[in-house]
Amino acid sequence: MSTYNTIILGSSPNALTAACYLARGGKKVLVLEPSEHIGGAVATAQFADGFKGDIGLMSGRLETEIVKELKLADHGLEVIERKTMTSLLPGAKSFTLPADRDAAEKVIAGFSSADAKKYKPFMQLVDLASDFLRSAYDVTPPRHHPPQKDDVDTLSKLTSQLKGYGRREMTEVMRLLVMSIRDLMDEWFVSPELKGLIGSAAIRGINQGSFAGNTTYTLLHHVAQGDGFFRSTAKGGIGGLCQALAAAAKASGVEIRTKCGAMSVNVADGVATGVTVGSDTIDASIVISDYDARYTFTHLVPPPELEPEFNRAVKNIRYNGAVARLNLALKELPKFAGVSDDALSGTLVLAPSITYLEKAYDGGKRGDISNQPYLEVTIPTVGDASLAPKGKHVMSVWMQYAPYHSAVKPDHLRDLVIQQLSEFCPNLKSLVEHAEVLTPREFESQFHLTEGSLYGGEINLTQAFYLRPIPGFAQYGTPISQLYLCGSATHPGGITGLSGRNVARELGVRDMVPA
Amino acid sequence: MSKTSNNHYDVIVIGGGHNGLVNAAYLGKAGKKVLVLEQRHTVGGATVTEEVYPGFKFLIASYLISLLRPEVIQELELARHGLEIMPLESTFVPLANGNYLADWPDHEATRHEIERHSKRDAEAYDEYARVMKRLAIALRPLLDMIPPDPTSVTAKDLETMARVRGVLNNMTRDDFHLLSRLMTMSAADFLDEWFEGTALKGTKCTSGIIGTFMGPRSPGTGYVLLHHYIGELDGTFRAWGFARGGTGALSQAIASAAREAGVEIKTNSPVAHVNVKNGEATGVTLENGDEYTAGIVVSNADAKRTFLKLIEPKHLPDDFVSDVNRFRIASPACKVNLALDGLPEFTSMPKGKEALLRGSIEIAPSIDYVEQAYDDAKYGGWSRKPFMDALIPSLLDPGMAPPGKHVMSLFVQYASSDLEGGWNEEKKAQFLDIVIDTLAEHAPNLKKILIHKHIMTPWDLERMIGLTSGHIFHGELALQQLFFLRPSPQWSNYRTPIKNMYMCGSSTHPGGCITGAPGRNAALAILEDRP
C-alpha cells in the first residue's frame, strides 16, 4: 500500500482544486469521497430513468485563473453560459434581461426610463465592489491582530485597490458591503420588478429577508464568484465542474476513491496522523477536511480533542439551510406564457418585488414554509440534451424559504412549486413524469451538510473574511495540528476553487502554473 | 427688519435641541457671539418636558439619560446649572403567564432572579455584562472623534485614521473578532449565543431595536445593541438615569450654561432658509422675514430638513443632494404619555416588590414578540402588540404630577412613519388604544385610573419637533450611516459643501440619543477652522 502525504476528505470543487495544486507541488494526494458521486452535493445524478439533475447548487463557476492554470478545458470542462434572466411577474407577465448591458438597458426602458438610465452605472458600481471582493477572496485572510507583516501586505494591497477606485467610489463600495438590499435597491431604482429581480441574488442561499442588514454583501459575494446575475453551469450539469477537476487531478497523480465508507480523522496528542476509513487506517502527514466546520469537529474529529471555547465557536456558526431543490422530469419542453424559447436557456426568477422576497422570508422565519416562495428555475436540457432522453427535459427549481428547522413535507413542497409555476406554464403538472425533492434535511442526511447549508455555513458578513469559518481560524488551519479545512465553509465560501487554491498556498505550494 | 449690526453674529445655530445648545455653549465659551434660533416656544427639541395637561408634565419625546458624554457634563458644569440625574434602579418585565423577570441594583438578587428562569443564564449573565462593557469602553474614544475621511490624504485625516486604527489595535484579537461579529450580526443571534431564557433575551434585545426600523433578527441590530451599552456606566446594570424635571431639565441646564457664556437664545423663531452667497453661508431668514447675518451658520436640524428644506439645492453638489436624499430616516417609534389617578397594578408584580414600579417596565416578553411587532409594522402598518418601555416619572420626581396623581411615559414600537394611507387623528387614536389595551393586559386597573392620554406618532414628532419622519435619531443607525459615512461619505466631519456652514445635530457622528457629542464635536470642528 502506498503512503500519502495528504489525504483530503470530500471531493467538492475546492477539495479537488486543492488536490490538483498540492499534487503539482509534489505531494502524494488521496481524495476520499463516501458517496458514489465525485463532488458530494456538487454533482449531477440520475433521478429518474434517463433524467439527470443537479443535486445541490444548480449554477456555479470555477475561478477563471484556476480553469486556466489547471487547463480544465483540456480535461473536459465545457462552460454553458446562462445569458439571460427572466423575471416572472404576477398576471403571467414577464421580462427578460440579457447579460449585454446595452440590450438590458433597452429592456428596462420598456417599463422604466429612470431605471434604464441607472442600470449601467449601477452595474459598474457592482463591478467595482465585486472586483474588490474577488481580490480579498484570492488571499488568506489576515492572521494577526493587530496585523503583522504578511497581514499588513495583504491589507495594504486591498486598501490601495479601493483607493484606486477614486474617493467617491471607494466609500460607495464600503457602504455597499453593509447595506440591506432593500436600501440599496431603493437608492438606485424605482420599479419594483427590477428591484426584485436584481435584489433576489442578495438573499439567495441565506435565511434572511430582503429588508435585513448586510444582505448586499451576499449579492456581491455571488457576483464576485461569477454566479451573480448571469450564471453558468457545465456540460453534463454542475457535476461537470468536478468531473473536469477530477480528471485534472488524476492526471497529476492524485488518487480518488468514491464510496469509500465512513471516515474519521486520527489524532494523537493534538496532531492529525491520518484517517480511518471503513476498517483501514491510512497515515498521512496532512489531513484536509472538505466538510463544514461543525461536521468536521463533531463527526470527523473526536470532540474531546478540542477546547470548550472552540466547541462553542463551532456551535455558534450559522448554517440555517433554507433552500429546497426540485428536479422535475418533463415529457416535453414547457412553454412559459410570454417567455421566448431563447430565454428558456437562461434563468427564470420568481421575485417580482423586494416586498415579495421579504414576505417569502416571513414564513420561513417562524419555521413554516413560504406559501409564496422565491423561485429560480432553469431548464438545463435546453443547452445540454445529454441530461434527458431525447425530446424530454429536466426542470431544476431552487426554492426559498424551506428552513431546516421547519417541518417541510416534500410532497407539499412539490405541489406548491408546481402550482406556483402553473400560473406561467398552465400545463406544467401534466408534463411532470417524475419529481425529485431535496430539502435541507436530505442535504444533511445524505451529504453531511450541516443543517442543509449548501455553502458550508451561511454566506453573510458575520461569517466572512477573517471570521470564516471560525474567528481565529480563517487561515485554513484548525486547533489540531496538521488538520486543515478547504471547503466552502472556509474563506471565501462557494465552489470557485479559491479556497482550495488558498489552502494549497498555505501548505507551501508556490508555483500555481507549472513551468 | 433692516440689516443692522444688531443682527450680526459670529455664529447662528439653527435649532435649540440639546445638541444645538451644547454647540452654542462651547462656541460661546470660546468667545464667539452666538445666536440660537429655535422654532418652538421652548428649547430642547426632542429633549423636552411639557405640561400638556395642567399639573401633568409629559416627556413627549426622550425620557432617560445614559449616553450623555461626561465631558459635556463637566465642561459645561451642568450640575451647577441645575442638572440632577437619578439612576434608574430596576427593570421589570411582566410576562403573559403571570410570571415576570426583574433586575435590581443588588447583584445577588438579580442573579437569583435570573436563576429562577435559567441556571445557565445566571452564569452567563455576568460574563455578558463584562464583555459588553469591555467592547463599549474600547469603542468610547470614537464617540469624541471628528470622523476622518478614509479617502483623504491630508495630514489631519491620516492622523485621525491612525487613531482609529489605534483604538482597534488596542483590542485583543478575541475582542476584535467579537466586535466584528457583533457589529454585523443581529441582536437575536448574538443573544442566542449567550442565553436560553426567553424573557431575558426579550428584554435584552430591545436595546438593539430602539429607534431602529429593524426587527431583532435583522443583522445590524447588534450594533444598535452596543450603541446603547456605550452609556452603561456601571457594567452589570442598565445605568439609565432620570433627570429631575424630566429630560427637558437637561436642556434647560445646557441653555443656562449657554446663556452664561453669552449666548442669545430666541424661541418662536423658525428659520425659513439659510442665505448663501457665492457658495458661502451668510446668515438666515426667519419665516416672518427677519434676517440675521453671521460668519458661521450651524444647523441642529436633521440632514434632510437642513439640506432639502432650508437650503436651495442649487447651492449643493448633486452627489451631496443624492446622499441626503438616500439617507434612511423611516421611523417606527411613538411616544405615549398617560396622566393617572393612581398607580398601575401589574398582575405579575410580586407582593412586596412594588419598588419595581420606580424602574423601567418593559413589555418585551420574548424576541419573537418583538420580531412580530416589527413584522406587523414593516410594510407600512403598526404592531398589534407593540413593544414598550415604560416609566413612571412621578415616582422618581413627585413634581411631575399633581399630588396623589401620576404620569406614565411609554416609548412604543413599531408604528410606521410611512403608514399606509398616511397618519391622521383617527389613526392616532386607534394606535393609542392599542397601546393602552396592550398595557392593560398586564395592568388591568389601567383604564380605571386613566385621566388623560397623549400620543406622539412619527407624524407628530415631525410636525411638532421638526424630526423628519419623526426619526428619533435624525436618521437610522444603520452601518451604512455611521461614523465617516454619517450623514454623507465626504461630509462626516460636521462641515458641509457650503463654506461657513456646519452641522451639529444627530444626523452626524455619533448619531442620536442624548449625548451632546455631535454638538460638542461640531464646536471643536468649527474652532479648528475659526480658532
Ligand SMILES: Cc1cc2nc3c(=O)[nH]c(=O)nc-3n(C[C@H](O)[C@H](O)[C@H](O)COP(=O)(O)OP(=O)(O)OC[C@H]3O[C@@H](n4cnc5c(N)ncnc54)[C@H](O)[C@@H]3O)c2cc1C
Ligand atoms: C420619542 C423619542 C424618545 C427618545 N428617547 C430617548 C431616551 O430616552 N434617551 C436618549 O438618550 N435619547 C432618546 N431619544 C433620542 C434623543 O432625544 C434625540 O436623539 C436627541 O434629543 C436629538 O437631539 P438633537 O439636538 O440632535 O436634535 P433635536 O432635539 O431634534 O433638535 C433639533 C431642534 O431644531 C429645531 N428646528 C428644526 N428646524 C428648525 C428651523 N427651521 N428653525 C428653527 N429651529 C428648528 C427643532 O425644533 C429642535 O428643537 C428619543 C427621541 C424621541 C423622539
